Amino acid sequence: MGRYVLRRLLQLIPVFIGTTFLIYWLVWSLPGDEFSGKCGDRPCPDSYINLMKEKFNLDDPLIVQYGKYMLNLLQGDFGETFRGIEVGDLIAEAYPNTIRLALVALAIEALIGLTAGILTGLRGRGFLDNLTLVSTLFLISLPVFVTGFVLQIVLGFELGWIKTTVSASPAPWEQLIVPGFVLGSLSMAYVTRLTRTSIAENKRADYVRTAVAKGLPQRRVVGVHLLRNSAIPVVTFLGTDLGNLMGGAIVTEGIFNIKGIGNLVYRGILGKEGLVVTGVVTLLVMVYLLSNLLVDMLYAVLDPRIRYD
Structure with missing residues (x-):
């Protein structure tokens, strides 16, 4: 039983990586402006948008974004919202x-x-x-x-x-x-x-x-x-x-x-x-x-x- 459980746990690793990557790709590939409405009725200034993109690695390729997210997740860090609240x-x-x-x-x-x-x-x-x-x-x-x-x-x-x-x-x-x-x-x-x-x-x-x-x-x-x-x-x-x-x-x-x-x-x-x-x-x-x-x-x-x- 112990060997079976260990084998199943190892099998869960690629499944977990595959499903979480699919979820990450689907969420961050949705069309639309993610900064819409973040600055009230007015459009967000370019300085704010550039700062947020740098902070959340939005300019990086998707696979790089996912890699950084998983590294933080393994450390118990789910990131934070655009308003600075810890997820x-x-x-x-x-x-x-x-x-x-x-x-x-x-x-x-x-x-x-x-x-x-x-x-x-x-x-x-x-x-x-x-x-x-x-x-x-x-x-x-x-x-x-x-x-x-x-x-x-x-x-x-x-x-x-x-x-x-x-x-x-x-x-x-x-x-x-x-x-x-x-x-x-x-x-x-x-x-x-x-x-x-x-x-x-x-x-x-x-x-x-x-x-x-x-x-x-x-x-x-x-x-x-x-x-x-x-x-x-x-x-x-x-x-x-x-x-x-x-x-x-x-x-x-x-x-x-x-x-x-x-x-x-x-x-x-x-x-x-x-x-x-x-x-x-x-x-x-x-x-x-x-x-x-x-x-x-x-x-x-x-x-x-x-x-x-």
Whole structure:
């Protein structure tokens, strides 16, 4: 296992370099004047533009700019905005809120999705199965911003059960339950359907029939044999979904006024702050890569037949 993890970590290096370079190239190749609006209603003077280009290496070739950026990034320096604010400070302030929101969403989709999928997968066709299929199809068909606005209006304005905005930073856990449900609603529907299908398929497998024929208790057949093998595709989805939740939180954070990285990226795009967008997306790439590595390691725990040499 140790050699496998080391080999995977080495494989992550070229992937990280390739993805971050692509992100850097896309961000800094966008058309338009990056200094537009930086000096109010008047155009920025040439002296200011020349100073900023020299400070941010904008006159260098793109590959040279990327190399200098990565050298600074390896030292923990994310650079600074055109207004002189450290990007690392902005990320440090916003990232905990998005991490909390993503973890709440992941916990909700895992708890509700797995429970509903296991129950419908074990019981087979019936009222509960049809209700689950219709409910998940409804969530899949409904845009996230519609779900967010409906819950905000009904639970916040009409019933007064929740606060309509989460203005505190760091955001309290209890105030992130409804935003977390909104963020994870689509993935929750997919987890439910994936779990249901996986269990229904493995329920007819030979190893389950053998376990039943041996006279093993139903709880052991389901808990040890059926669920562990059925969990592999679900764990794969949940592991990779953590990065999706963090990167896709722009709409949810906007609806509930959560000061997270989604809001930070949105303001960075509007203000043409390339280093802000690049820094946030680079962190998301790291989350994706590490979560995929963790999922691969969990395979051997869930399925004893999987061994890494």
